[in-house]
Amino acid sequence: MPEGHTIHRLAAEHQRMFGGRRVRATSPQGRFGEGARLLDGLVLREADAHGKHLLLGFGEDGERVLHVHLGIYGKYFFGEAPAPVGAVRLRLSGGAGYADLRGPNACEVLDRGEVKVLRDRLGADPLRADADPEVAWRRISRTRTSVAVLLMDQSVVAGPGNIYRAEVLFRQGVHPLVAGRALGRERWMGLWEDLRVLMAEGVRVGRIDTVRPEHTPEAMGRPPRVDEHGGEVYVYRRAGLPCLVCGTAVCADVLAGRNLFWCPACQPS
Template identity: 55%
Template sequence: MPEGHALHRLARRQQHQFGGQRLAVSSPQGRFGPEAAILDGLVFADAEAWGKHLIYRFDDGPEDRRAPRLVHIHLGIYGAFTEEALPMPAPVGQIRLRMVGEELGIDLRGPNACELYTPEDLAALVGRLGPDPLRADADPEPAWSAITRSRRAIGSLVMDQRVIAGIGNIYRAEVLFRAGIDPLRPGTSLSRDEFDAVWADLVLLMPIGMQTGRIHVIRPEDDHGPPSYAPNRPRTYVYRRAGEPCRLCGTPILWRELEGRNLFWCPACQH
């Protein structure tokens, strides 16, 4: 599942591609058909991300005084966009949403959610999410409060979208390593200084991922040694490196499952 930086990058890209244009909107698959008919011919006003959620706003131009028509997309594990130059080819496969602008079009396949939203729906969604480190209006205090009141493992809390929005398995593993925090410690054990360090690191690292399209977590002085865990993947400290030596101390990296997700950490550097 894409982490938050990828959704913010996608929102910014689509805003650049379609902002201010009247779009032809359809649902070749049919599952979004009635909703697409409402949006067809409207102006793509803007796109933004909240954690792992993508929100579009459509209206009928600057003089449209009605509430914007909103679309909520959650890609989940299988959702993906493809872009095509115009004229677009005939639809192939299960295309939930097709949007065609002045110069290109995009197809959305396999999302976990693609639905019309009301402003009240959006407010409810945002109310369920923790602060998003990539948003300028993010307030880390609710995340600190949720973590420090819970005895769940810190590694679980950091990746809980109700605590911090947009964090996935890679950022979870890597920021906790960089902060020297054992992911199995209970949330109640986290000090304010430790939390502030983790939050500051997310605010530092996630914009790099959004700008470049690649997660980069290795400090310059550590950017050597074993290659990344797979071709065209980021070099990491612990993620997907179970059994390999820690880049800092040489201790074998550990792995276990935590609440259904793979967890990686160094038992010597993280305590």
């Protein structure tokens, strides 16, 4: 599932292509026909993201909001508009090209009240200027739930997924099974600030890179990572391989149905 930086990039791309322009909306697949008719011919006023949710405001005051959650299988394709091929749920087209949406978990038109309900159930997004880490900390500080689970709970922190979760815990030296209430506010703020920096870099470059300059392939004289997710990481999908910092074998387990990676030496229990 795409992590939050990808959705913020999608919002920026929609704004670049369609912002302030009248947009043609169609549903070649037919499953979003009624929603497409509600948007067809309207001007895109606002392209926004909150966590893993894309929110596109259409109409005079942006009162019709296209809400997209890609989920595991959803994908966007941008470019010049050919004839649609396959299961295209939604096509937006305008003077600058087109955007095809395939296989999303959610694709719906919401009004402003429904958008507020959605936002109210989401946690603080490290990529948003209006995010308040104190709101997340109040929840984290009261629970025995592990920090690894809390970082994946979108109602606590919106945007991070499995890669950012594993990497920020490593970078801050926090064992993934530490209970929220045992974390301490200073360590939480360290995690939050690191997430802000890492995810902002993800928006800038379009991939997840988490290693510090001294641990890049060039600095260490090692081969670059080869993985479909791309990017240089410390522990994610590196189970059994030596830690880039201390050489200890990286551990892996399954927690709440998701793979978990950490270094037992750099992240002591």
